[in-house]
Structure formats: C-alpha cells, structure tokens
Amino acid sequence: MRSIRYRPLLWKLLGLMAFLLAAPTWAEETTTPAAKEESWDVIYLGDSRVGYARSTTMPVVRDGQKLIRSETEMHMVIKRFGQALKITMLETYEETADGDVVSFSMSMNNPPFSSMTSIGIRSGDQLDITTEIAGKKSHKKVAWDPEAKSPAYQQRLLEEQPLKPGETRTIKVFTSDSLQFSTVDITAIGEEKVKLLDGKLHNLMKVASTMTLPGGVKITSDSYLDKEGATLRTTLPMAGLTMSMFRVEKSAALKELAGDELDLGISTLVKVPRIKNAHQASKVVYSITMPGEDPAQFLIAGETQKIEKTTDPEVVTLSVTQAAKPKSGDSKTAAVDDDYTLPTPFLQSDDPTVAKHARLAVGDEQDAWKKALLLEQYVHQKLTKKNFSTAMASAAEVAANLEGDCTEHAVLLAAMARAAGIPSRIAAGLVYVDRLSSFGGHMWTEVYVAGHWIPLDATLGAGGIGGGHIKLSETSMADDAGAPITALLPMMTALAKIKIEVIDVEHAR
Known part of the structure; x- marks a missing residue:
C-alpha cells in the first residue's frame, strides 16, 4: 500500500x-x-x-x-x-x-x-x-x-x-x-x-x-x-x-x-481595533483566545510578558510591559551562556563585514546599553531597501547587501551586538501594524544588559519596544538550538487560530 x-x-x-x-x-x-x-x-x-x-x-x-x-x-x-x-x-x-x-x-x-x-x-x-x-x-x-x-x-x-x-x-x-x-x-x-x-x-x-x-x-x-x-x-x-x-x-x-x-x-494579518501609540505604550493588556488550544503554551512568560489563566481554558490574559531601561553606569555586560555570545551559522559575529559595521555603529562608546541603542539605530538606518522577497538571510549576507525585512534586521542586529561584546538572542512573534490595524508575524532582537534581557527592534528603530509586540518564541540560534524554523513554528500555529482583544493600554506620564 x-x-x-x-x-x-x-x-x-x-x-x-x-x-x-x-x-x-x-x-x-x-x-x-x-x-x-x-x-x-x-x-x-x-x-x-x-x-x-x-x-x-x-x-x-x-x-x-x-x-x-x-x-x-x-x-x-x-x-x-x-x-x-x-x-x-x-x-x-x-x-x-x-x-x-x-x-x-x-x-x-x-x-x-x-x-x-x-x-x-x-x-x-x-x-x-x-x-x-x-x-x-x-x-x-x-x-x-x-x-x-x-x-x-x-x-x-x-x-x-x-x-x-x-x-x-x-x-x-x-x-x-x-x-x-x-x-x-x-x-x-x-x-x-x-x-x-x-x-x-x-x-x-x-x-x-x-x-x-x-x-x-x-x-x-x-x-x-x-x-x-x-x-x-x-x-x-x-x-x-x-x-x-x-x-x-x-x-x-x-x-x-x-x-x-x-x-x-x-492574508495572515490578525485584525484588531486600532491601538493608539501601541509602540510607545508602557503597558498593553490583551485577551488571547485560541480555539481548541491553551494559548499559554504558545506564549513566552518573562520580565516583559505576564500570562494569567482564566476560567476558559482557551483564553488567557496577557500583559506586555515596556522593559525598564538601564541607568547610566549600571549597564555593564553581565555574564551569560556562551550560546548568546559566540558566532553561529546564522549570526556570524566574527564575519569581517559584520564586525566592521559594529565598530562604525558604536564608535568609542563603552556603556553597553548606549552601544545597544547605537547598534539598533545603525541597522535601522542602513537597511533602507525593505526587501520582502527574501525568506531568511544570515547576518553575514545582510551585512554585505544591507537589504531585507524584519528577519534580516533582527539577525544583523543580533550578530553586531555580539561583535560589540553584548549577548543577544532572536525573538519571534506578532507585532502591531498601525496603518493596517492588525498584528502580523515579526522577528526582533533582545540584548542582555545589566542582568536583564531587553528587546530592541531595528525594523522600527525606536530605541526599544513598547506594548505592541507579542513574543511567541526565542532562540540563541546556536548549533544545538535547532534550525531557525523551529523557533518560528509557534508563530505559524498561532496565526492559524489566534484572536486578540485589547483590554487596556497605558502610557507613561
């Protein structure tokens, strides 16, 4: 048969x-x-x-x-x-x-x-x-x-x-x-x-x-x-x-x-009512529904994301909070696993062109957090050709061509951060797109500074993120972390079923 x-x-x-x-x-x-x-x-x-x-x-x-x-x-x-x-x-x-x-x-x-x-x-x-x-x-x-x-x-x-x-x-x-x-x-x-x-x-x-x-x-x-x-x-x-x-x-x-x-x-966008200044919000609270699934198993809990179960097993309350920025002089690079500091097949921080871009971005700056912000701005400004025809390029390829979509922004920033001595990892999930009043698939970067993982998004170039990102997975992209697709599968599954309702939006005064 x-x-x-x-x-x-x-x-x-x-x-x-x-x-x-x-x-x-x-x-x-x-x-x-x-x-x-x-x-x-x-x-x-x-x-x-x-x-x-x-x-x-x-x-x-x-x-x-x-x-x-x-x-x-x-x-x-x-x-x-x-x-x-x-x-x-x-x-x-x-x-x-x-x-x-x-x-x-x-x-x-x-x-x-x-x-x-x-x-x-x-x-x-x-x-x-x-x-x-x-x-x-x-x-x-x-x-x-x-x-x-x-x-x-x-x-x-x-x-x-x-x-x-x-x-x-x-x-x-x-x-x-x-x-x-x-x-x-x-x-x-x-x-x-x-x-x-x-x-x-x-x-x-x-x-x-x-x-x-x-x-x-x-x-x-x-x-x-x-x-x-x-x-x-x-x-x-x-x-x-x-x-x-x-x-x-x-x-x-x-x-x-x-x-x-x-x-x-x-076709895969998730429509929601408009969220005013979502990426500047200090906190956004969402109701996440996934028919036939427990949404909690697709979400990452951490310092910037809190998950609360409800009486309905298919519904959770998700609070996304803007990460606290390190104070000046308190942003020394903290010790972390080698998976987040060493070069990988996709994050070639030892590539000469990647290293060159990192040096140009940070100059003589020594403060880790200030260096991270300079790196985010550099990638945002240099990748002027927003190319959606690429599946996924490595950091070395992006450094040479300086084009791509959110994945290329994320991998280049992560590799440049490591080249500058800052531990990094890749985050994947959903991002709010204001002009479409929808959430869509997205990838961004997180850096480890002063003992905390802090999100950065070189696609937006806003000096960090607010409450408009929903994280579904994270990866060091190390050899033993599996292929990049492994980190993206939760997003693929979520986009098939997820329903998002905005409960509350807060802005810092």
Missing part, C-alpha cells in the same frame, strides 16, 4: 521555507533506473496555486550496501506585501530498508541570497553534519537516536502494513530542516468524500498525521488515499490558511503559474 507522504513544510515569518539539494561527495554508486518511482503534486495555498513538488524513490548501492534513496523537490512562488518570494527545495535521504538513515542532504535556495546547505553522514551512533551558509562551513555532531527513522520510512511501512480505520501507529523520525528528532502519530480515520481538482467528489481513506517536535510544538496534516494506496490530496493548516497538495501528471505540475497568487503577508 502506497501511503501518506510527510514533508516538513518550512516557514520564515510570513513565508514558507524550503530547501534545494547540495549533493555530498559519495562513494562509488550504482543504481537501478528501471525501479525508480516518481510522482508529481501541485501546491495550493488557499485557492491559489503557488508551486509544485516532485518525489522520487529508487534503490542504490553504496560500497556494496543496498540502500533506498528518496528525494523531495519543491518549487514555490509566494507573494508577500506585493513582492514575489521564490523558494526551491530538494531534500535527499539514503537509508536501509528498515528506515535507518545513512545520510541526508538539503539546502535552501532563495535568490538573490546564496543557498544554505546541510549534509549529514551517519557514523555509528553519531551523525556528522556540515552546514554552509554565506560560503562559510560549520560542523557539529548529533548523538543518534537508535529508534529514529527517515521521514520516508512511514510511507514504506504503511505499504507493507496498512492501517485499519481507527488504528494508530507512532514512529520517531529525524528531520533535516530542524536537525532534531520528532515523533509522528499516524491514524487511519476512515472513508470520506473528498473534492479533487477535477471538481468531483471521490471516496478516499483519510489518514491523519501529527508530528510533535522537541518542545511540544505539533504539526498536523491530513492525507487522502485511493483504494490502491496512492495519496491524492494532502492538507496542512498554515497561518489561518490551508496548504494543499494534489497528485497530478507531470505536465499539470509544471504548468506556469497564472500570477494571481494571494498575498501571504496581507
């Missing part, structure tokens, strides 16, 4: 992330072309066709060992605030017939920035991973979980051991986008009438899949199978929209896009 195909669908704020293959140097190989299987799907976001996917599976032999090679290739064009974001992905796994991963490779291609590549080679109980971003390679080892399988294994397992309606199977998988181990629960629901692209209703078997990532974030999808076991449709809720994949012939998949794609930036 050919069954559900699970491909992690990647996000960067209000856009999807995907990856393009950077093939490793392999040992001598032989293949059996006649046994190669290929399928094509078209990708829809809402009612708009945004791209296509191609999947292949074939047997290969590496150094005399028989393996299975699976590839997933995706091409998407997504509009964000009027600009086209073009993304290409090709992800490859090689594994044994039992699903034991031998190697993987993946990379992301999002012009005009360079591709991000990652290659993993299994060696006993270790996975050796090489990542290249902006031409710079980094290496790390991950302890291998002996129970983990490849994402493609569940498909073969269901072919050999089909599920009956009501039956559930759980497997552990390694995913190349997060470089972490996750659990997948697969349940056969039963037959349903499902509309396909021909406009007709078809009796198909519904199979529900839930992937639980480290930290408890869940990604759910539904697949619909015909009697031969072919997956004809897959749906995934995404930021208030639905991503769908339909099985088609190659010619239909490669058909040129009509150019009427929805604008993802606009």
